Amino acid sequence: xxxxxxxxxxxxxxDKDLMSVGAFxxxxxxxxxxxxxxxxVYRVHPPSKGRRILVACGPGNNGGDGLVAARHLWHYxxxxxxxxxxxxSNELYQRLASQLKDLSIPFTTDFPAALKETDHILDAxxxxxxxxxxxxPFSTVIQALSETKIPVTAVDAPSSWEIETGPPKEGPGAVYxxxxxxxxxxxxxxVSFFKGRHFVGGRFVSPVIAEKYDLDVPDYEGIDQVxxxxxxxxxx
Amino acid sequence: xxxxxxxxxxxxxxDKDLMSVGAFxxxxxxxxxxxxxxxxVYRVHPPSKGRRILVACGPGNNGGDGLVAARHLWHYxxxxxxxxxxxxSNELYQRLASQLKDLSIPFTTDFPAALKETDHILDAxxxxxxxxxxxxPFSTVIQALSETKIPVTAVDAPSSWEIETGPPKEGPGAVYxxxxxxxxxxxxxxVSFFKGRHFVGGRFVSPVIAEKYDLDVPDYEGIDQVxxxxxxxxxx
Numbered sequence: 312x313x314x315x316x317x318x319x320x321x322x323x324x325x326d327k328d329l330m331s332v333g334a335f336x337x338x339x340x341x342x343x344x345x346x347x348x349x350x351x352v353y354r355v356h357p358p359s360k361g362r363r364i365l366v367a368c369g370p371g372n373n374g375g376d377g378l379v380a381a382r383h384l385w386h387y388x389x390x391x392x393x394x395x396x397x398x399x400s401n402e403l404y405q406r407l408a409s410q411l412k413d414l415s416i417p418f419t420t421d422f423p424a425a426l427k428e429t430d431h432i433l434d435a436x437x438x439x440x441x442x443x444x445x446x447x448p449f450s451t452v453i454q455a456l457s458e459t460k461i462p463v464t465a466v467d468a469p470s471s472w473e474i475e476t477g478p479p480k481e482g483p484g485a486v487y488x489x490x491x492x493x494x495x496x497x498x499x500x501x502v503s504f505f506k507g508r509h510f511v512g513g514r515f516v517s518p519v520i521a522e523k524y525d526l527d528v529p530d531y532e533g534i535d536q537v538x539x540x541x542x543x544x545x546x547x
Numbered sequence: 548x549x550x551x552x553x554x555x556x557x558x559x560x561x562d563k564d565l566m567s568v569g570a571f572x573x574x575x576x577x578x579x580x581x582x583x584x585x586x587x588v589y590r591v592h593p594p595s596k597g598r599r600i601l602v603a604c605g606p607g608n609n610g611g612d613g614l615v616a617a618r619h620l621w622h623y624x625x626x627x628x629x630x631x632x633x634x635x636s637n638e639l640y641q642r643l644a645s646q647l648k649d650l651s652i653p654f655t656t657d658f659p660a661a662l663k664e665t666d667h668i669l670d671a672x673x674x675x676x677x678x679x680x681x682x683x684p685f686s687t688v689i690q691a692l693s694e695t696k697i698p699v700t701a702v703d704a705p706s707s708w709e710i711e712t713g714p715p716k717e718g719p720g721a722v723y724x725x726x727x728x729x730x731x732x733x734x735x736x737x738v739s740f741f742k743g744r745h746f747v748g749g750r751f752v753s754p755v756i757a758e759k760y761d762l763d764v765p766d767y768e769g770i771d772q773v774x775x776x777x778x779x780x781x782x783x
Binding site for chain 1: 551568571572574578579582585586589608609618619622623639641642643645649650651689735750751753755767770771
């Protein structure tokens, strides 16, 4: 039996609950989410397979998770390059970007050129609050992601997929299939269309929240912030 | 050669730099510091050695690190009990405590009774901003910590030790020697008086900060947030 999934509306309500009743700050949650993502990348693509990683960040929370993940990846010995074309004026995202600049991590605006010089790609463009259509520059980026042979790890959702119904009927996302998906907090319904390796991260869900949203808290191992899930919904 | 140490004044200046030039929030830094501590506890005292852990928190940042560590330990399968007698009115600490209450983690005011029912102790009472004298209720607690046979892990400093000169000449701290010390960011000078297992945590120091404060960034392994250091200053 697959893990229970969380609709887009429930995921938004859960995040809100974590920050009100749960008393978490967005800083904290994003730090833990991005840390989960960095651990999944390390698992599927350790530095020995190539240190270069291109991190594509969207303008919202999904992009913020990518900014955090990139910092941790740098500390693990990776060489991230950031593609972050629509930088938010939000204070938190500005700080997260500043933390990367402090590590001399380069920012590029030329995605096709960066794609030629990377070993792995992190797709942190759109997450559970996505609703189409995809506009430039991201439609060109998703087109490139759908065509590249370089492995891609997607954060929470393959960007441009509909959260409930998966790949769009047309456009570049229709044939986009990342190699790895890291669901944050809980898988979204789109996971039933996903064919790669699947991880769940975000080890901060309390039993009260899990019960309220009818979630399965996955069986994390040891101190891991991420867990790989098989088709049967169990830890691999 | 031992790792370079960081004086109390430099540690305070470094924290300030991390939050200004470094653009980190205290939420973020405390989350990562507390996570480091939880990973060190897991390493020296895995749940198979006993799940009960008594977490003693002081009123300041050291106590905040303890609050964060306790939450992660709960998620790893430990059963924490909190001793947090001087709760700060600071909004961040209140949120961190609330996150523990959301997990139904008990808070006690009776330290001697709690000491009889635990397998491990986390000393998160005083950190690098400590300057004596120790007042009640903490002097009684440190007396108990100096006498107990239950293993103790101390956060950043054995509580009541002077940051520069180590154990005080008199009082309960004079004979207090925790089994494990987790130095955050960098060891403090007191480490030369410490005889137990020594870890360094806080994997967020940039080369710019390390150079400015003349620090050795320890050789973390893989995705670890903590590293055990031998007498030669190298990773064990």
